[in-house]
Amino acid sequence: MKLDEGENVLQEDPFCHVLLQQHRGSRCDMCFDSSDDLKKCTGCGGVYYCNRLCQKRDWMVHKLECKCLKAIAPKIPMDSVRLLLRLVISQNLNLPMNNQWSRTVEDLMAHTDEIKADPDRSEQFAKFAYTLSEYAGKTVTLPDLHGLLKLFGKMVINSYTIYDGELRDLGIGIYLSASKLDHSCRPNAVATFHGVTLVVRAVSDIPDGTSDKVFISYIDQLSPLEERQEALRKQYYFQCTCEKCNDEEFKETMLSFCCPNSQCCGAVCLNKKRVFGRCRLCGNSDFPASLRDGAMAVLDECKTRLGQIQEKKKDKKWKAVLDSCKDLLQKSASILHANNIYLVRVLDAAFCAAIEVEKFELAAKYGPRTLDPYRLYYGDNSPNVALQLFMVGKIQLYLQDMKTALKLLEMSRKILAVTHGIEHKIYKDVTLFVEQCREELRVQLEKSVS
């Protein structure tokens, strides 16, 4: 069966899910809608719902969870411990299968051997088993240790992060059908969420749309080969052999430098002998070793300081983020190529920080430089690209460059129609901005005519 770009591959409600702790009290624990009029569960006082209907829909599972939460209050277990208990309860309920590909918890991969051989995960499991048994108390009967390890494996390998249209993490959930889909660093489909309902849509035409020919990305595609491979190995226990992982030129582009020939805007890459190869644009290859050493030093500094920038971002120290980025951008100018992944990450951090401290002119300088590399690494139809276009478009609108804003917002909207569909809230949000832009352009035109 052929699937067209933008077509639904799969739509599925979670088998079990939890709202992240940081949203407790501001979003409904069942549907994740935000509201300032949520009703607290009077049993445990630990979960919140929009209304009776949402509470009722959650009651089968929460009935038992409620007792467990009450027993350990005011302590609240970690989100993943809560998810595991909900997984146990949901499985015990033996509900009829209602997911598209009729999968059960039995069908999920557990990778127990790999977990046993992995010291970090084994230790994590030991802590988990202890906390979970305290939390479950006498209310929920847990499987024996081997059974629990299997369920733990199924959870860590198969859980999805549930996020909204603006890519903010809201919760985690287990989706039995969707967990059948394999990974590719160059996916032909994307998973998005409408509330807590997962929807997988084709982002390009898929000639054979059977489930083993549909690929989504499990990880951030804006990462160089080694980082991607390590993330997949550590988190999911497999070696990625996708088309992108085997593309030597792609791998080099992610780490490319500016051609040292100042007349040329091409990219040079380190070859296997760790020297600069031939420039793809001007053909030059006669570069002194000192140039390479200087360029490598800049790249290493970027890598190291990006780690620190990440920490500062977490602490919302935006001014410090912006200062660090400015410094790095100055140092790496005409050294790191526009498509170098670390340069793109610095630009991205600078863009976010500039928006946070309301320096919109600066944001308008940084944001647009991320757009081409984003497309290159995420692919044309990607939620990340759409959101970046939306943000840069909004900045241009704010700065009254209506024509540019309209162009970017239209591009964003076109991608969202494919990745999210026209019923999604984010599509409707972008549409409002497109209309605002058109209206302002119309007014400008009228003024100039009269």
Ligand SMILES: [Zn+2]
């Ligand atoms: Zn709700």
Ligand SMILES: [Zn+2]
């Ligand atoms: Zn409760």
Ligand SMILES: [Zn+2]
């Ligand atoms: Zn790959």
Ligand SMILES: [Zn+2]
């Ligand atoms: Zn060149």
